[in-house]
Amino acid sequence: xxxxxxxxKNIIKKVISNQDYRDEVLVIIDEIFLDxxxxxxxxxxxxxxxxxxxxxDWYKKVFLNPDLPKEQIAxxxxxxxxxxxxxxxxxxxxxxxxxxxxNYNRLQKTINDLVSNGNNFEIKLSIKFKDVAVxxxxxxxxxxxxxxxxxxxxxxxxxxxxxxxxVEKPLMTTLCMLFNVPFEYHxxxxxxxxxxxxxxxxxxxxxxxxxxxxxxxxxxxxESADAIFARQxxxxxxxxxxxxxxxxxEMLNVQWIELRNKGGYKRFQEVLNALNVPNSxxxxxxxxxxxxxxxxxxxx
DNA sequence: CCTTCATATTGGTTGATTTC
DNA sequence: GAAATCAACCAATATGAAGG
Numbered sequence: 583x584x585x586x587x588x589x590x591k592n593i594i595k596k597v598i599s600n601q602d603y604r605d606e607v608l609v610i611i612d613e614i615f616l617d618x619x620x621x622x623x624x625x626x627x628x629x630x631x632x633x634x635x636x637x638x639d640w641y642k643k644v645f646l647n648p649d650l651p652k653e654q655i656a657x658x659x660x661x662x663x664x665x666x667x668x669x670x671x672x673x674x675x676x677x678x679x680x681x682x683x684x685n686y687n688r689l690q691k692t693i694n695d696l697v698s699n700g701n702n703f704e705i706k707l708s709i710k711f712k713d714v715a716v717x718x719x720x721x722x723x724x725x726x727x728x729x730x731x732x733x734x735x736x737x738x739x740x741x742x743x744x745x746x747x748x749v750e751k752p753l754m755t756t757l758c759m760l761f762n763v764p765f766e767y768h769x770x771x772x773x774x775x776x777x778x779x780x781x782x783x784x785x786x787x788x789x790x791x792x793x794x795x796x797x798x799x800x801x802x803x804x805e806s807a808d809a810i811f812a813r814q815x816x817x818x819x820x821x822x823x824x825x826x827x828x829x830x831x832e833m834l835n836v837q838w839i840e841l842r843n844k845g846g847y848k849r850f851q852e853v854l855n856a857l858n859v860p861n862s863x864x865x866x867x868x869x870x871x872x873x874x875x876x877x878x879x880x881x882x
Numbered sequence: 883c884c885t886t887c888a889t890a891t892t893g894g895t896t897g898a899t900t901t902c
Numbered sequence: 903g904a905a906a907t908c909a910a911c912c913a914a915t916a917t918g919a920a921g922g
Binding site: 883884885886887888889890891892893894895896897898899900901902 | 903904905906907908909910911912913914915916917918919920921922
């Protein structure tokens, strides 16, 4: 969830300079996921060792332990929180625990059916950590594999969400500074509450507040674009836009900017001129200026 | 007929606020 | 505080139209 400043800097730089920013995010997702895998498997080793000789289901006992945070219980059972809240209209811990237990039992049954079907299939994880090692049964292996798959979905969804939220405003600020829009014309403080849902706004010389919406989305996601147009922004800036998006924008008299495209960031200046926002040409080399501006925004 | 491309749908979050 | 709500952030997958 917290994105470090280096990542934010790199992402903004890439988005503006017509490079794809997604690799920056994928690296982070991979790191988090692999770290998680290691610590999870470590716990699996000890959980199974501790339960040696016991008849009980060690996975259930340890990983669906009601004392764990509800988010972890859900994941360990193979469920994401959103599915639970959508299904039960609640995210109360007791609800989550119930849903998780049900799901775990269902999953276990599915796996047992699969395994006992005798389809000449076997997969067994063998985990070693320091001086201890355990072998998982086929069913245990599949449970564990399912869990990390569900966990990865959580990490992925969370990371993309965090990136979008944390980058949109500094991205616009950077763009404004690039074309020397005076600070008073793009300061974001003092927004009335009714502007809260707007990503950003710039001021025109005649005092108009120009609503600006930012999206790093890829193509598709029409509902996302619809939500934008419903708010009637003056400017719609995105990483990638479909033809339909552009046509719709033109029809509604919304200035669009597609950064991941020829023209790219330069179109922002044309839009500023068209909307009567004070600005001047970018001074010097783009990459150099980006570094300077980002340092100004984020510090070293 | 089969692939390719664009759009539609679904499902994973965050983060600010409010409610209990 | 924990839980709920709601708008917002995205990717991944399904679907259907267009092209060869």
